[in-house]
Amino acid sequence: MPEGHSVHRIARQFARNFVGRRIAVSSPQGRFVDGAAMLDRKTMTASRAVGKQMFLEFDGVLWLRVHLGIYGAWDFAGEITTDATIRSAGGRMGQTSQRGTDEPAGLGEQAEGSLADIAPAVDDADGEDSVRSIGAPRLARVRMAEQEKEGELETFPPEPVGAVRVRLLTDSAVADLRGPTACQVLEPAEVDAVIAKLGPDPLLDDSAEAEQRFVDVVRRKPTPIGLLLMDQSVVSGIGNVYRAEMLFRARLNPHTPGRLVPEETARALWRDWAYLLDLGVRTGQMMTMDDLDPQRYAKAMAKREDRHWVYKREGLPCRLCGTHIVLEEFGARKLYWCPKDQA
Template structure:
């Protein structure tokens, strides 16, 4: 499932390429014809992400809400302008490492940091990421829809196709407020001490295991299976420890580490969770998911710190990866 960093990057794509433009909407698949008609021909005025959900505002006080879920993804084509926050000095796509240094973008094998396709990996995404070179240029614009496109957003220069979302609906402002009110704080959207305090207070009241709490979008927005495993390992926390058993300082450290990793994810497009990598080690980690995580998908392999075999279990109907020695 696409996690919070991906959705923030998608929102930034829309901010950069669609906000301020009149947009044509259609539903090539046919499942969102009525919703597309409500928004078709209007100017997009805002694009924002809250955790795993994105909200696009139009000039007649209607919003498009999208939750990608397990399989959803956006594909972009046309004259795409990159997010200025990930552009290098020479104007080409770049990414920022943990020490704040901008380096040329390194594409991984799944195209996770692609400008052309963001969301759940699938064959069309790999196809697009393979084309993502300086010479990339669609033969026609707009391109023919590929697969089951729920909704297409089109301007004179840019096209965005949505496939496989869990939710895609038109909402009024009060309905948007109601959805957001049910979500936990997102450190990109709200880095305030009040947001941190809200997270700490909620976690400290719960007898639920912290491994489940972090996946609860009403407690904190944006954390999925990868970030859950990596955050707990970095904190040295047993996934089964009840939230109320943790100290305030421990929970605050979790919040701050989530803000740290989320920022890296938004800037690089990849869930980089290993710090202090430089040179070849950094390039290798950015190019291969297996080289940039502490425990995720490393079941049966020795822990990078202590050598104990990483354990794979099920928690909340999702796979849980952890080190029984480092996370006692």
């Protein structure tokens, strides 16, 4: 399932390429005909991500709410660029520029321009960082970019590929949505009601109040912290990858009841999520290992298996202590952790 950084990147891609333009909205699959008719020929006026959910505003009166779930994805074609200076709905964006350097750019550095100018110098083999297709794993579905090479569309717009729930089309760009868990047209009050049920998102609110809200909720719950981090009413955007990695980075046993998590540890979790989420938005990849030299950094950016501490490393030795990483079913999801460093 796409995690928070991917959804924020999608929202900002819409902000750069669709907001301010009149949109032709259709449902090639036929499952969203009525909703498409409500939005068709309206101007997209805002795009916003809150955790794993995205909201696109039309004419300031209606919103398209999308939750990608496990199988959903957006495919983009046409003139698509990203812009590090875009700010949407209280969020912030910056892309780390590494072109022409021998080491990763500083976390505070920003760049502006097309994807070719600001994307990481190393294209990761797993396709986690992509301007063309964001969402479910690439191999799980047919994508526009697999039919024609990027930038070489013979006709525009291209024909829909696969079961496209919603197509958003301008005179120069198109976005196709497939397989979402949720796709609905909402009025502003309904959007507010959905967001009110979500936990804080540090990209939208990194205030002391948001941190305290997270800490208070965690420390009054008997639920294991490994489940609380995945609860979108507790904190927004964390999925299976970030959950495993954050718990390892905190050296915290996933089964620890929230109420037994020390306050300083709970605060550290919130601040680490703010850091990792921001880094994920800027690089397009879930980089969770720190203090890598330039060679190891480039290797990690190229392959997912080299940028995580425990995720999908079951049976392999822990990078710190050598103990084999454990895989277990936890809350109907796979959990990876080190039984020694997280004891």
